[in-house]
Amino acid sequence: MLDDFKQIGKEALEDLRKVQDIESLEQWRxxxxxxxxxxTQMLSRISEFSPEEKPLAGQLANKVKKEVTAAFETIRETLGSRRPAAEFFDVTLPGERARIxxxxxxTQTLNELLDIFGRMGFAVAYGPEVEDEWHNFVALNIPREHPARDPADNFYIDDNTLLRSQTSTIxxxxMERTRPxxxxxxxxxxxxxxxxxxxxMFMFHQLEALVVDEAVTMVDMKTTIEQ
Incomplete structure (x- = not known):
């Protein structure tokens, strides 16, 4: 029976030498x-030996398993390090340009308009999108009874706060913080x-211009629009 153990180890190593790829290696495993x-079956047969033969059988079985396992690990590392030709990566090639x-x-339209106004000497001003009634209505001479202040025509957050309905709030x-x-x-x-x-749409974009200065007339506004 000890010769059977040696034969199993010999056959395992011979079959392992024939392995050429990961798939066949898995079949071998x-x-x-x-x-x-x-x-595994060989190890389970150790119990069939007599008490006198068990130590020798155990040593031989463990030796065979150790040799076969070591050979398996070596082949697995070798095959795992191989890269198929189709997966070859040339690090000297230029990278692919990212699509941004x-x-x-x-955004393009706003940028174009801001560029035009900028060339005419206008600065760009921004303001909060969540506003109070003072800046959105009262300071613009829109009284409480005006239809534009109807809750059904605005997005109120509470009694005094709403999403701005116009960029006139800016x-x-x-004007509150800047002198003419x-x-x-x-x-x-x-x-x-x-x-x-x-x-x-319930959300859209506006663009407003404001000029506060001496000797400014409707002619200036008309000229700005025509430009």
Missing amino acids: IKYLSRKGRI GRPHVI QIRV PIRIVAPGRVYRPDTVDATH
Whole structure:
């Protein structure tokens, strides 16, 4: 029976030398090293030996298993380090250019308009999108009974706070903290509960210009628009 152990080890190593790829190596592992493999079955047969032969049988079985397992690990590392030709990567090749997308058409339009106003001497001013009634209505001479202040036509957060319905709020904030002359353009999102369709949205963009100075007339506004 000890010769059987040696024969199993010999056959295992011979079959292992024939392995050429990971798939066949896995088949070999199942045949010899799995729970029902030949090496495992060999170890379970040690109990069949007489008490005098068991030590020798155990030593031989463990030696065979150790040699076969070591050979298996060596082959597995060798095959694992091989890269198929199709996966070869040339590190000297230039990298692929990342696709970063493009600005939205609204962003492009706003940038173009701001560039035009900038060349005419306008500064860009921004303001909060969550406003109080003072800046959104009162300071713009919109009285409480005005239809524009109807709660159904605005996004109120509480009795005195709402999402701004116009970028004119930015004009008020600029005039509160800046002495004339003032020459600004105010872009931004505004919010009104309109029914969504092809031409309406509950959020849209506005762009307003404000000039506060001496000797400014409608002629200046007309000239600015024409430019």
